[in-house]
Amino acid sequence: MYTGQPKDSTENDVSSLYTSIPHADGLKAIRYFFDIPENKHKSISTDILVRLTELVLNLNSFEFNGQFFDQISGVAMGTAFGPSYACLFMGFLELNICSSYTGPMPEFYRRYIDDGLGITSLTENDLIKFIEFTNNFNPAIRFTYTISRTRVNFLDIEINVTQNSLFTSCHYKDTDSHNYLLYSSSHPPSCKDSIPYSQLLRIRRLCQDDNDFTEKATEMIEFFLRRGYPQAILDKALSRVENLKREQAFKKKTTSSNDERPKLILTYHPHNVKAKNIFLKNLNILQADEHTRDVFSSPPLVVFRRDQNLQDILVHTKLHNISSEPGTWPCKRRNCQTCKHTLATPTVTCPKMTIKISGKFNCFSVNFKWLNVAYTWLCGMRFKLSSRRFWI
Numbered sequence: 001m002y003t004g005q006p007k008d009s010t011e012n013d014v015s016s017l018y019t020s021i022p023h024a025d026g027l028k029a030i031r032y033f034f035d036i037p038e039n040k041h042k043s044i045s046t047d048i049l050v051r052l053t054e055l056v057l058n059l060n061s062f063e064f065n066g067q068f069f070d071q072i073s074g075v076a077m078g079t080a081f082g083p084s085y086a087c088l089f090m091g092f093l094e095l096n097i098c099s100s101y102t103g104p105m106p107e108f109y110r111r112y113i114d115d116g117l118g119i120t121s122l123t124e125n126d127l128i129k130f131i132e133f134t135n136n137f138n139p140a141i142r143f144t145y146t147i148s149r150t151r152v153n154f155l156d157i158e159i160n161v162t163q164n165s166l167f168t169s170c171h172y173k174d175t176d177s178h179n180y181l182l183y184s185s186s187h188p189p190s191c192k193d194s195i196p197y198s199q200l201l202r203i204r205r206l207c208q209d210d211n212d213f214t215e216k217a218t219e220m221i222e223f224f225l226r227r228g229y230p231q232a233i234l235d236k237a238l239s240r241v242e243n244l245k246r247e248q249a250f251k252k253k254t255t256s257s258n259d260e261r262p263k264l265i266l267t268y269h270p271h272n273v274k275a276k277n278i279f280l281k282n283l284n285i286l287q288a289d290e291h292t293r294d295v296f297s298s299p300p301l302v303v304f305r306r307d308q309n310l311q312d313i314l315v316h317t318k319l320h321n322i323s324s325e326p327g328t329w330p331c332k333r334r335n336c337q338t339c340k341h342t343l344a345t346p347t348v349t350c351p352k353m354t355i356k357i358s359g360k361f362n363c364f365s366v367n368f369k370w371l372n373v374a375y376t377w378l379c380g381m382r383f384k385l386s387s388r389r390f391w392i
Contacts, residue, residue, distance in 0.1 A: 008127055009152040009161050010106070014090070014114040015142045018082055019074035021089050022140050023057050026075070029092030030085070056081055073140075086113055097137050105130055116143075117154040119161070157206055170206045170216045183228040188268055188304055196224050197237040204241050204249045217241070261301045268304035276302045326356075331363040338363040 014020075030053050033039055034046040041049065060071045075082045090111060098105065106120035106127070120127060127147065135143050146152060151160045158171035172178075180199075183192055200217055207213035221234050241249075264279065266272045279302070286296040327346030330339035342363065348355040 008120055008122070008124065008147055008149055009159060010116075010118040010120070010127070010131075010148075011146045011152045011154050012116040012118070012131075012143045015144060016074075017086055017090070017114040017141075018077045019071075020140050020142075021074050021086065022138075023054070023073065025093075025138065025140070026057065026085060026089045027054060029089045032092055033088050053085070083113060090114070093138060093141065097134055100137070101130065101133055103129055103133075112155060115155055117152070117159070119166075156202075168206055168208050169212050170203050178223040178226075180224060180227050183230070186268065186270070186307060188273075192229075193233050193237075196220075196229060196234050197240060199224075200237055200241040201244075201249055204244060204246060208246070261298055262295055264300045264302045266302065266304055267307050269307065272304070326358050326360055328357060328361045333363070336363055 027050055031046060031050050034041070034049050040046070057075060058070075060076045062069055062071070075085050090113070094111070104122055104126050106118040106122060108119040110117050122130070124147075131143070131145055149161065151158065153159070153171045156171050158169040160167040160169070180195060181187065181192060185192070199220055203216045203220060204213060207216055217238060221238065224234055225231070264276070266275065280299060283296060283299060286292040325346060327344070328342060329344050330336070330342045332339065346357055348357065
């Protein structure tokens, strides 16, 4: 805990940390921390763990636009391995910086992955020298810094520095649009109703002053009203949080585990709520049957998984290679039932005529199946259709 007289507070961020970590430096960090006696694995040697890490880093490939690439630096973002690897690397880098720097350093420093917070009584000149040293220590790692004597932002916290104390409040980034889940979205009511409470609870934790909390909570209520949340739900959530002291808001809530109960997993839809009620109402049938009574000795836990959304439909990790030439072409999607009936050709040849297709069409195109039907009629049944039936 910092107890000195603060002159400056600093916030730093590592630019593109995940993709900038050199493999050699990252593996050194892994070996250093695994070699610490209390961190050693009981049955797996450090050499094996380092080798496994090396395989994860070097065998990371991806496909884009029909071409394959290897990631030669950094760790893949979005993987479970990434945050732990980045934290170990940053911890090892900080140890080396502190052991190499001979000048005065900030008295207080904390970091969350790639975001750091420092508080110091150093002179501005000494602080800038330390910052320049850290920025030049590893050529692959670049820090961006913000220095202030009154206020600094760290993650979602606004930290105000006074003569002998710190005062915290809630901070929103400029890019925060507050586009919380719409209340009209197809999600269980309990899921939607819990979002305002969780956000107000977060504000209660961050705001030290009660008046500041009231101001920030009123602002948060307005954000949710814009997203269609009922006033009654918001008032209930606010009342629950207002009755909590700030110290109580930090206490971790313990929940009982229901892992032993069988689970009925349904894709959420308002109609499936009725299916849940019907199942539970007739549970006695399963409990009376000699073959199922042991499985359903207690009511099962009915849980809902998320239904398909627009992102699932529109965004894909793999681009389909669709020809840019005029004509009709298969979309090459997996399990597409139309591709096998699609003739890849820029023209439609019939017994008495050949029609040139000027547009580009695949299985996604509007009325594409009608073109297949028209082609069948023209060539199979010798029906003469008007050319305006085609995209020419």
